[in-house]
Amino acid sequence: MTARDLAAERAAGSDRRVLAVAGDLVEDIVVWASEPVHHATDTAARVHRARGGSAANVAALAAALVPTRFVGRVGADAAGDALEAALVASGVDVRVQRAGRTGTVVLLVDVDGERTMYPDRGASAELADVDPAWLDGVAWLHLPAYGFEREPMRGELARLAALAHAGGGAVSVDASSTGLLEGLGVGFALELIGGIRPDVLFANEGEAELLGLTGGGPAAASVAPTVVVKHGALPTDVIVGGRLAARIDVEPVTGIRDLTGAGDAFAAGFLAAMLRGADAAAAALAGHRAAASVLRNPGAHATGDLRVNES
Template sequence: MLTVIGDLLADIVVLGASSLERGTDNPVTITHTRGGSAANVAAVAAPAAAVRFIGRVGSDAEGEALVHELERSGPEVFVQRAGRTGSIVILVDELGERTMLTDRGAAAELEAIDPAWLEGTRWLHLPLYGFADALSRVALLSAAAWARERAVPVSVDLSSVATMRALGSERVRTLLVDLSPVVVFANAEEAVFLDELRVGLPAGTVFVVKRGGDPVHIRQGDDVTLVAVDRVADVIDTTGAGDAFAAGYIVRALRGEDPVGCAVAGCASARGALRRPGAL
């Protein structure tokens, strides 16, 4: 069982937002989708593995709809309900690159997780977004401690340079030491920022750096292996591509495949996310 803990949010995707004229109307295409990094990973992995999502949504109709939609995609869904469901406005330019305006809402207020919700977990995946706020950070650290006591592997996605910057170098360093992840996922910008913070990864951690259409870098200690990527010519929106990569990678890792094979599977999973607006 892959357990993913983190955000389940409403995504409002704005295509054609690269040349907005201030103070007047701007014709765009707007899509409403289910989002949240953790929910994306759970949804993509569910067809190929037993998956459980744990998070928090508001006690509102939007939260209820998001839960039902995620359940329809396959994972078991366990959520706390209180407050207001979070949402993200995603501005997508002509190259498919996105800028996100984030309001985590209830997701930021995730409280202590019922240990029964974690039973059966064989792999725990934690996006860094969940560590951005104090309440959800405590809940995720507690879940990671549960996993560590049972020798359950943990993976972490660095998620966002803005989140890393807000947490600060010392806290990011402490988190990575405390979590002792077997895999850390990052994009090229996040990897550079981690290096600039001089944050060392725990011994034995596989550091997987996604670089868009360029080869994926797999770092294991001082060794770096490059994994070729098949470029996608008709990119619509990069939202969720990293989450799809993580899902593909983890599913193969659960089957015992080596990091290169896992990265190849992650690349294949990510390609589908690039050809549609919104997340997964």
């Protein structure tokens, strides 16, 4: 059964179309360099503060398209209050634990739009003992691999995936970061992902190469029934059962300033389309449109209404 069949089967005859995303909700401090970086001295820049976290980004962007729930943890502090309120204002059903200190990620974005990230995940990484009722009505659970960095969150996300599967829901994983995968160890990362049994795995070309998934084959088939490999401005590969099923062109985007959140936006558009009955190729097109919407803004914040472009 393909991921499309799975999503359609679970949506048919039911009011359940809720997408749940579990992971980080943090404050992003986005530094846009106004000139080439001068190491060990001053560089002119603009500084933006924004609601961030890969999981929260996906939830906020998907909420305009399908009912969306966020599951995570923030600090019992003013920053946590503000982040929770911002996510609620995006239309997300927010379920968060409150304890400890809210996390922060500093993102340095060079003049070409490429970014270097300094994450301090704070309370987000302490997610544990989630109430199973927080997954009630969920048709699809999405997990960015940032949550696999360390315990207790690593084990908790695996438990939530098992609960989602047991309840008849689909699960997806985003490989998230080559630095994260290298820190975990490629073998261990593959073991973690395999244990979660995702229906869809998202990876960019660097992550796919590191995990041995480029071009498909038995390795890709063993990790997930559907593997989606993004190549930036080049076509996206949709690999089903270890074989290349589609290669989807990316429409050119002008005025790119910040790549932050493009992968999260792609996942939001893709998963929303799947839950609305699209096949993986059409879902990839929806993912491209969603990704394009964030490329001119600081952090993962869309320009315009994503509902205008959905189809």
